[in-house]
Amino acid sequence: MSEIQDIVRAHDRDRYLSTFFAPDEKRPHLMALYAFNAEVTRIRDLVSDPNIGLIRLQWWRDTLESGAGGGHPVAEALLSAIRDCALPVQALTDLLAAREFDLFHDRMPGLTELEAYMGETHSRLIMMAAMILDREAAAPASEAAGLAGVAQGLALVLGDPAHRDPFLPDGMDVKAAIAHAEKRLAQAMALLPSVPKPLLPAFLPVTLTATYLKAIRHRPDEPLRVSPLKRQWVMWWTARAL
Numbered sequence: 001m002s003e004i005q006d007i008v009r010a011h012d013r014d015r016y017l018s019t020f021f022a023p024d025e026k027r028p029h030l031m032a033l034y035a036f037n038a039e040v041t042r043i044r045d046l047v048s049d050p051n052i053g054l055i056r057l058q059w060w061r062d063t064l065e066s067g068a069g070g071g072h073p074v075a076e077a078l079l080s081a082i083r084d085c086a087l088p089v090q091a092l093t094d095l096l097a098a099r100e101f102d103l104f105h106d107r108m109p110g111l112t113e114l115e116a117y118m119g120e121t122h123s124r125l126i127m128m129a130a131m132i133l134d135r136e137a138a139a140p141a142s143e144a145a146g147l148a149g150v151a152q153g154l155a156l157v158l159g160d161p162a163h164r165d166p167f168l169p170d171g172m173d174v175k176a177a178i179a180h181a182e183k184r185l186a187q188a189m190a191l192l193p194s195v196p197k198p199l200l201p202a203f204l205p206v207t208l209t210a211t212y213l214k215a216i217r218h219r220p221d222e223p224l225r226v227s228p229l230k231r232q233w234v235m236w237w238t239a240r241a242l
Contacts, residue, residue: 003073004028004035011038017232018204021239022133029085029132030201032077036060036092037125039074040099044163050103057096064089064096085132091124101166110169111180115150117167122156123149129202137196141203144191148206151185154178155212159224174220178213185209192242200242207238 008016008031015034019027040060047053060075064082069075081087098120101108108114126145130138157167158177168177185206192203208231215226 004031004077007035007038007074011042013228014205014208014231014235017235018201021204021235022201026133026201028077029081030129032074032081033087033125033128033132035074036078037095040096041102043099044102047103053103054100057099060096061093064092081132086135087128087131091128094120095124105166107165108167108169111172114154114167114169114172118150118153119146121149122153123147125149126152126202126206130199133202134196134198137199141195141199144188144195144203147184147188147191148203148209151181151188151209152206154181154184155209155216156224158216158220159212161221161223174216178217181209181213185213197242200239204235204239208234 005016008019012034015030015037019030019034022030040057043053043056047056063069063072063075063079067079067082069079078092082089082092098117101117108117123146126149127138127142130141130145154177157164158174158181164174168174172180188206195203208226211226211230211234212224215224
């Protein structure tokens with residue numbers, strides 16, 4: 001488990017912190033889901049040839065379809081989470097398919113496609129975390145997860161100037177993308193009080209989105225930087241307030 005935690009702590013600090021608001025028995029499965037996402041997200045930065053990236057994504061597809069992790073610690077932990085929490089394998093394979101976009105330099109065709117990408121890569125992740133926390137309570141949270149994932153995903157893309165250009169459709173600049181993210185975030189936050197309490201750890205990373213968008217608006221050409229202490233405080237305050 002320590003290896004899984006190390007991956008999430010190093011590559012997805014916000015979700016790592018959010019797991020400590022979850023029940024102890026749920027934390028290993030959340031860590032497995034987030035470690036899987038971190039490993040898949042990093043493929044873009046680890047390969048110079050898109051075809052190698054596609055091969056790595058296909059390995060994950062084969063692993064999910066076969067249900068055999070081959071001793072890979074993240075794969076074994078993820079498969080355990082799938083079995084114990086009845087996670088939908090199709091949602092995970094859809095996430096892998098969406099991540100193919102990261103490997104190339106094609107521009108996002110339009111806003112509809114951009115939102116679909118964020119839905120597959122971020123909203124689905126929120127929903128699967130919610131399923132881990134409480135399978136029966138998760139379904140009513142789907143609308144909030146959809147909106148929250150779009151806002152969160154846009155903030156993370158906009159905060160990475162080196163890679164964000166392909167994600168901005170023709171006619172959408174950084175300022176317009178920030179405005180759209182703020183709109184989706186407001187809609188998500190309006191629904192958050194109705195999300196069942198056991199599911200809140202799945203949504204806590206999203207509560208940092210407003211802070212991130214504010215930082216990006218002030219320094220649009222610099223990589224996103226918000227201190228770990230401030231991120232931890234925002235999540236802690238939100239968890240208490242809700």
